[in-house]
Amino acid sequence: xxxxxxxxxxxxxxxxxxxxxxxxxxxxxxxxxxxxxxxxxxxxxxxxxxxxxxxxxxxxxxxxxxxxxxxxxxxxxxxxxxxxxxxxxxxxxxxxxxxxxxxxxxxxxxxxxxxxxxxxxxxxxxxxxxxxxxxxxxxxxxxxxxx
Amino acid sequence: xxxxxxxxxxxxxxxxxxxxxxxxxxxxxxxxxxxxxxxxxxxxxxxxxxxxxxxxxxxxxxxxxxxxxxxxxxxxxxxxxxxxxxxxxxxxxxxxxxx
Amino acid sequence: xxxxxxxxxxxxxxxxxxxxxxxxxxxxxxxxxxxxxxxxxxxxxxxxxxxxxxxxxxxxxxxxxxxxxxxxxxxxxxxxxxxxxxxxxxxxxxxxxxxxxxxxxxxxxxxxxxxxxxxxxxxxxxxxxxxxxxxxxxxxxxxxxxxxxxxxxxxxxxxxxxxxxxxxxxxxxxxxxxxxxxxxxxxxxxxxxxxxxxxxxxxxxxxxxxxxxxxxxxxxxxxxxxxxxxxxxxxxxxxxxxxxxxxxxxxxxxxxxxxxxxxxxxxxxxxxxxxxxxxxxxxxxxxxxxxxxxxxxxxxxxxxxxxxxxxxxxxxxxxxxxxxxxxxxxxxxxxxxxxxxxxxxxxxxxxxxxxxxxxxxxxxxxxxxxxxxxxxxxxxxxxxxxxxxxxxxxxxxxxxxxxxxxxxxxxxxxxxxxxxxxxxxxxxxxxxxxxxxxxxxxxxxxxxxxxxxxxxxxxxxxxxxxxxxxxxxxxxxxxxxxxxxxxxxxxxxxxxxxxxxxxxxxxxxxxxxxxxxxxxxxxxxxxxxxxxxxxxxxxxxxxx
Numbered sequence: 177x178x179x180x181x182x183x184x185x186x187x188x189x190x191x192x193x194x195x196x197x198x199x200x201x202x203x204x205x206x207x208x209x210x211x212x213x214x215x216x217x218x219x220x221x222x223x224x225x226x227x228x229x230x231x232x233x234x235x236x237x238x239x240x241x242x243x244x245x246x247x248x249x250x251x252x253x254x255x256x257x258x259x260x261x262x263x264x265x266x267x268x269x270x271x272x273x274x275x276x277x278x279x280x281x282x283x284x285x286x287x288x289x290x291x292x293x294x295x296x297x298x299x300x301x302x303x304x305x306x307x308x309x310x311x312x313x314x315x316x317x318x319x320x321x322x323x
Numbered sequence: 324x325x326x327x328x329x330x331x332x333x334x335x336x337x338x339x340x341x342x343x344x345x346x347x348x349x350x351x352x353x354x355x356x357x358x359x360x361x362x363x364x365x366x367x368x369x370x371x372x373x374x375x376x377x378x379x380x381x382x383x384x385x386x387x388x389x390x391x392x393x394x395x396x397x398x399x400x401x402x403x404x405x406x407x408x409x410x411x412x413x414x415x416x417x418x419x420x421x422x
Numbered sequence: 423x424x425x426x427x428x429x430x431x432x433x434x435x436x437x438x439x440x441x442x443x444x445x446x447x448x449x450x451x452x453x454x455x456x457x458x459x460x461x462x463x464x465x466x467x468x469x470x471x472x473x474x475x476x477x478x479x480x481x482x483x484x485x486x487x488x489x490x491x492x493x494x495x496x497x498x499x500x501x502x503x504x505x506x507x508x509x510x511x512x513x514x515x516x517x518x519x520x521x522x523x524x525x526x527x528x529x530x531x532x533x534x535x536x537x538x539x540x541x542x543x544x545x546x547x548x549x550x551x552x553x554x555x556x557x558x559x560x561x562x563x564x565x566x567x568x569x570x571x572x573x574x575x576x577x578x579x580x581x582x583x584x585x586x587x588x589x590x591x592x593x594x595x596x597x598x599x600x601x602x603x604x605x606x607x608x609x610x611x612x613x614x615x616x617x618x619x620x621x622x623x624x625x626x627x628x629x630x631x632x633x634x635x636x637x638x639x640x641x642x643x644x645x646x647x648x649x650x651x652x653x654x655x656x657x658x659x660x661x662x663x664x665x666x667x668x669x670x671x672x673x674x675x676x677x678x679x680x681x682x683x684x685x686x687x688x689x690x691x692x693x694x695x696x697x698x699x700x701x702x703x704x705x706x707x708x709x710x711x712x713x714x715x716x717x718x719x720x721x722x723x724x725x726x727x728x729x730x731x732x733x734x735x736x737x738x739x740x741x742x743x744x745x746x747x748x749x750x751x752x753x754x755x756x757x758x759x760x761x762x763x764x765x766x767x768x769x770x771x772x773x774x775x776x777x778x779x780x781x782x783x784x785x786x787x788x789x790x791x792x793x794x795x796x797x798x799x800x801x802x803x804x805x806x807x808x809x810x811x812x813x814x815x816x817x818x819x820x821x822x823x824x825x826x827x828x829x830x831x832x833x834x835x836x837x838x839x840x841x842x843x844x845x846x847x848x849x850x851x852x853x854x855x856x857x858x859x860x861x862x863x864x865x866x867x868x869x870x871x872x873x874x875x876x877x878x879x880x881x882x883x884x885x886x887x888x889x890x891x892x893x894x895x896x897x898x899x900x901x902x903x904x905x906x907x908x909x910x911x912x913x914x915x916x917x918x919x920x921x922x923x924x925x926x927x928x929x930x931x932x933x934x935x936x937x938x939x940x941x942x943x944x945x946x947x948x949x950x951x952x953x954x955x956x957x958x959x960x961x962x963x964x965x966x
Contacts, residue, residue, distance in 0.1 A: 214665075216661075237460075237583070238583060240580075243580045243581070243582075243660070244580055244660045247579075251699060265457065293443070297439070297440050299432050299433075299436060300429050300433060301579075302576050302578075303701065304701040305580065311703075312429040312573070313573075313703045313704070315429065316710065317710075
């Protein structure tokens with residue numbers, strides 16, 4: 177398992193090493209899986225009930241496939257840990273949080289102050305995602321009903 | 324000759340390695356020879372140049388530096404369609420040097 | 423037109439602060455250019471041939487006078503007194519300093535403008551019919567949907583690191599003035615037989631080195647489901663696109679590789695998923711946005727006649743104005759293609775003049791077109807003479823809409839670091855060759871489009887006559903293409919034969935046009951004749 181630098185969960189850190197997607201699908205007792213950028217996350221959906229940790233790798237920060245992978249897991253109801261590994265830059269963290277990532281193990285450690293600033297940079301969001309943020313359009317119309 | 328060129332990080336201006344620093348004028352470009360790679364790596368790491376690269380060049384009949392490719396000659400002068408915005412706005416023949 | 427509320431303003435202001443911080447980190451050396459480049463590109467800042475270039479978004483091509491004056495102010499204060507309107511309804515500045523870029527974005531934010539997602543591998547500024555809200559032939563104003571999509575695609579968390587750029591266009595008329603099917607994702611607003619509003623949806627178009635015309639992926643999509651559908655398309659592409667070769671990562675390549683049927687199947691599968699997530703905005707939000715686009719208070723009872731006593735004015739009226747939906751009004755096209763000028767370029771003084779005219783004569787509205795011209799959308803016919811006089815005095819009275827000299831040209835090797843050859847001097851020479859207005863009018867509609875490299879910013883694939891600049895052993899060389907269109911009769915131009923030097927291609931264009939004049943039937947445009955007779959008569963004329 178890759179040690180997270182930032183973790184936004186309170187439950188115990190899973191100890192089991194993450195195995196490749198193929199191995200995970202072959203081993204009925206594994207509970208942590210590691211997705212490479214080209215892996216099809218949807219293969220995990222039938223066995224989600226035994227997953228406690230999904231590591232999603234970003235081989236290059238420009239490779240955004242992992243954003244969709246994480247969001248697909250959350251849409252399927254997965255509530256375990258999703259950890260971003262690899263070329264995770266501070267400017268990605270906000271979008272990753274919105275797509276359902278809740279722990280981060282960047283290849284190059286990030287400055288905690290920069291992460292804090294990046295996560296609080298935008299006061300609102302324009303659209304629903306995997307987090308609880310309420311889109312601007314909903315705020316606009318709730319505002320009217322609250323006077 | 325091997326010429327180093329790139330852009331100034333803050334202003335974006337086209338610059339040429341003159342042997343000790345970066346000049347706006349291609350006439351002052353130095354032959355970096357076999358050290359070109361090392362100089363460029365050092366200068367890039369120190370943020371003294373942005374988007375730097377190595378090009379071939381030559382000296383013309385008057386001994387003036389002339390980049391081998393038209394793209395770098397346009398970079399050296401300015402847009403051929405706006406002579407007023409080039410480095411030689413008073414020289415109507417400057418554009419012919421590019422071609 | 424749309425106005426920001428405090429939410430929209432807060433988002434743009436936060437973006438300025440973020441970019442100021444990122445720029446500081448770069449200048450102080452905490453980031454290298456590999457890391458900084460995607461961040462600056464997401465704010466429209468390129469490193470070009472002579473300096474940084476800033477591309478400012480003009481959402482769906484709509485501007486007001488206050489915004490145009492700000493663009494003029496930026497041109498004068500931070501650049502060299504001019505700007506360049508692009509083929510995607512944006513404006514570019516060519517001489518920007520990195521250290522001043524955050525200040526420029528801050529200035530733009532004060533007039534509800536930005537450069538967000540105008541470059542990089544992101545969902546780009548959404549383009550639209552430049553006559554939206556004014557055209558006599560539209561079924562509704564498409565801009566409320568464009569604004570809706572602007573908001574919903576801004577900082578989209580799942581789709582901010584896409585395989586490549588992604589371009590969207592929206593129209594609501596049968597006539598296509600937005601090069602619709604040359605976009606990755608394109609929408610035409612239609613009504614179904616039950617009278618319900620929806621979209622005819624096209625996907626997988628694009629120019630570049632591998633051109634594809636978008637195919638129709640949906641005949642009718644209920645309007646309220648558009649965001650779900652768009653997200654489905656983006657997710658299929660994001661998951662499956664290649665990431666190993668930047669030239670093969672546009673969505674058009676995936677559509678081609680998977681085949682239209684399989685791509686459609688996967689999109690529909692994801693679409694069902696997104697519908698369940700209920701991420702679409704409600705009718706109330708659509709209504710709120712649409713309210714900003716209610717038609718201006720057009721006067722009734724205006725005269726529909728124009729005094730044509732001045733022959734130069736009459737020529738301009740006939741060519742540069744088109745039918746407006748309201749009686750007594752006209753849509754005015756302002757040519758940014760003076761003979762010998764630089765297509766799309768405009769000085770700060772001209773911007774201010776146009777802003778004044780918009781404020782005084784066009785309900786404070788202006789448009790940019792993908793053909794690099796400007797539009798005053800709502801001018802009373804009785805004011806046309808005054809508008810023409812003011813434009814003409816400022817060098818903006820050109821008469822050439824859709825004629826030979828109304829040339830689309832990318833900045834080319836005079837400005838662009840990707841270019842292989844210059845585009846602008848070629849456009850100038852062709853325009854000078856055909857400068858005689860009688861000759862242009864006699865030739866009629868011919869759309870010439872010039873790109874300085876295969877990235878095709880000058881839309882050469884969509885030109886009735888397209889020209890592509892290439893680098894042949896260090897010298898500029900130009901290929902001639904024939905038969906393209908970016909209108910409702912979309913087609914892809916094909917290479918005519920061996921390339922030319924700069925003067926050679928001007929001669930070749932002239933020979934092709936003269937051959938058309940010799941063989942055309944009554945009422946045929948250049949493209950019509952080409953489609954009827956094919957390549958051979960033109961090749962014979964060009965290559966002899």
